[in-house]
Amino acid sequence: MSLFRFAARTSALSRAAWSVRSVPRAFVPRAGYASSSGLSKDSIQTRIFDVLKGYEKIDPTKVLTPTASFAKDLGLDSLDAVEVVMAVEEEFSIEIPDAEADAIQSVDQAVDYIAKTPEAH
Amino acid sequence: MAPPPTSQAIKSLYHNMLRSSQSFSSYNFREYFIRRTKDSFREMQAESDPTRLSTLYAAAQRESGVIRRSAIVNQLYRGPKLAVELQDKEVEAREMEGHALETGLERGNN
Numbered sequence: 142m143s144l145f146r147f148a149a150r151t152s153a154l155s156r157a158a159w160s161v162r163s164v165p166r167a168f169v170p171r172a173g174y175a176s177s178s179g180l181s182k183d184s185i186q187t188r189i190f191d192v193l194k195g196y197e198k199i200d201p202t203k204v205l206t207p208t209a210s211f212a213k214d215l216g217l218d219s220l221d222a223v224e225v226v227m228a229v230e231e232e233f234s235i236e237i238p239d240a241e242a243d244a245i246q247s248v249d250q251a252v253d254y255i256a257k258t259p260e261a262h
Numbered sequence: 263m264a265p266p267p268t269s270q271a272i273k274s275l276y277h278n279m280l281r282s283s284q285s286f287s288s289y290n291f292r293e294y295f296i297r298r299t300k301d302s303f304r305e306m307q308a309e310s311d312p313t314r315l316s317t318l319y320a321a322a323q324r325e326s327g328v329i330r331r332s333a334i335v336n337q338l339y340r341g342p343k344l345a346v347e348l349q350d351k352e353v354e355a356r357e358m359e360g361h362a363l364e365t366g367l368e369r370g371n372n
Contacts, residue, residue, distance in 0.1 A: 218307070219269065219273060220273070220300075220304070220307060223273050223276050223280070224280070226277075227277065227281070239270075239273075239277060242274075242277060243273060243274075
């Protein structure tokens with residue numbers, strides 16, 4: 142008998158513990174699986190411009206255009222272009238595969254790549 | 263003799279080496295290997311002799327593996343950040359901490 146009483150008591154205790162634990166927490170909004178990356182082209186472009194302005198070989202006072210080519214307009218060689226692409230990777234915390242990193246030769250190509258990459262944020 | 267590397271291969275090696283150099287956790291090693299990688303690839307860019315170029319490329323490939331492995335070891339034994347690499351936010355946090363400590367001391371004295 143005493144054993145049953147004990148069992149009842151422990152179960153009551155544990156139920157109390159459960160009820161404390163099940164207090165509803167504040168709802169944490171999370172990105173839905175079906176939503177897009179949520180970056181607008183404008184914000185991507187301004188962030189890429191900031192990255193370019195921070196790069197040592199580009200004059201920060203120079204006016205950047207959305208269609209500027211790394212080689213022709215910004216005067217970067219192929220190794221500089223690799224460094225710029227790396228800086229962009231870091232800014233959006235993604236890793237661009239080599240084949241696609243090679244194809245990025247201008248600002249608008251970089252913007253397009255980020256826009257179609259869902260992991261970018 | 264190995265054929266001279268394509269520019270695509272050089273660029274992808276450069277990318278990989280810079281990436282592994284950046285993954286060092288200690289500031290001095292990180293900055294040194296980034297600088298060194300950049301210098302060695304600039305040298306490769308200025309080279310016109312194809313046999314010399316493939317020698318440089320092979321050396322860079324070997325070095326890439328060394329850097330990758332030592333970066334991993336360096337990450338295992340990471341220490342606290344140096345004062346030079348603290349971000350503004352962290353500096354502010356430190357100052358706040360110091361301030362709290364000081365006021366706490368004053369309160370203790372009074």
